[in-house]
Amino acid sequence: MCPKLSRVVVLLLLLHLVVKISSKFEFTNVECISLDKTFDDFEYCFLKSVNRTYKYLSLKVNLFKTPITKVKVNVALFKRLNGYRPFMYNITVDACRFLKNTNSNPLAMYFWEFFKPYSNMNHTCPFDHDLILDKLAVSFVNNRVTTVLPFPEGAYMLETHWMAYDIDRAVVKIYGTLS
Ligand SMILES: *[C@@H]1O[C@H](CO)[C@@H](O)[C@H](O)[C@H]1NC(C)=O
Numbered sequence: 494m495c496p497k498l499s500r501v502v503v504l505l506l507l508l509h510l511v512v513k514i515s516s517k518f519e520f521t522n523v524e525c526i527s528l529d530k531t532f533d534d535f536e537y538c539f540l541k542s543v544n545r546t547y548k549y550l551s552l553k554v555n556l557f558k559t560p561i562t563k564v565k566v567n568v569a570l571f572k573r574l575n576g577y578r579p580f581m582y583n584i585t586v587d588a589c590r591f592l593k594n595t596n597s598n599p600l601a602m603y604f605w606e607f608f609k610p611y612s613n614m615n616h617t618c619p620f621d622h623d624l625i626l627d628k629l630a631v632s633f634v635n636n637r638v639t640t641v642l643p644f645p646e647g648a649y650m651l652e653t654h655w656m657a658y659d660i661d662r663a664v665v666k667i668y669g670t671l672s
């Protein structure tokens with residue numbers, strides 16, 4: 494191979510390496526929808542950019558019929574290619590049973606650990622207070638989706654349905670890109 498061409502090859506390899514290493518998650522949107530306003534409603538639900546590196550998601554849901562003793566959560570991941578399509582994960586977890594022993598379900602644990610350090614939900618049932626997700630940092634999510642269990646690049650949406658007594662009460666959709 495001529496030296497010029499090999500330099501181009503090396504450059505391309507380096508670029509490829511840089512692209513791989515700089516793989517980065519960003520939040521793009523969040524939507525919180527109460528499906529039964531006599532049961533729950535969102536006090537707030539937003540993304541905030543403090544500066545270039547510190548961005549976070551916060552939400553608070555008020556519960557009107559406490560204590561709640563039966564909770565199920567459905568978590569489904571979507572990836573965008575001509576609209577959002579189901580991608581790899583779709584699980585429904587009995588949250589009250591899961592919270593008694595979070596080691597019982599490794600996949601649920603993987604998703605739970607995105608929120609646990611930032612939420613006031615890490616206790617066993619019943620739930621007798623408003624639920625808060627306080628400043629879930631993009632850097633924390635970034636670390637989990639690029640190193641703990643790497644995902645391919647793309648635009649994603651995590652859709653979660655919150656069911657109490659087997660009735661769907663709220664939907665939270667978190668949008669993000671991995672580039
Ligand atoms: C971004 O804001 C956070 C929180 O106020 C601060 O700790 C951090 O140093 C800031 N980073 C930059 C690059 O300004």
Ligand SMILES: *[C@@H]1O[C@H](CO)[C@@H](O)[C@H](O)[C@H]1NC(C)=O
Nearest residue numbers: 567569570579583584585652
């Ligand atoms: C997830 O699975 C449930 C039960 O099989 C199904 O009803 C639901 O439509 C699925 N959701 C998605 C996004 O595929």
Ligand SMILES: *[C@@H]1O[C@H](CO)[C@@H](O)[C@H](O)[C@H]1NC(C)=O
Nearest residue numbers: 609610611612614615616617
């Ligand atoms: C919940 O999380 C907080 C903060 O991380 C921790 O101090 C507390 O011990 C946890 N509670 C349970 C029941 O795990």
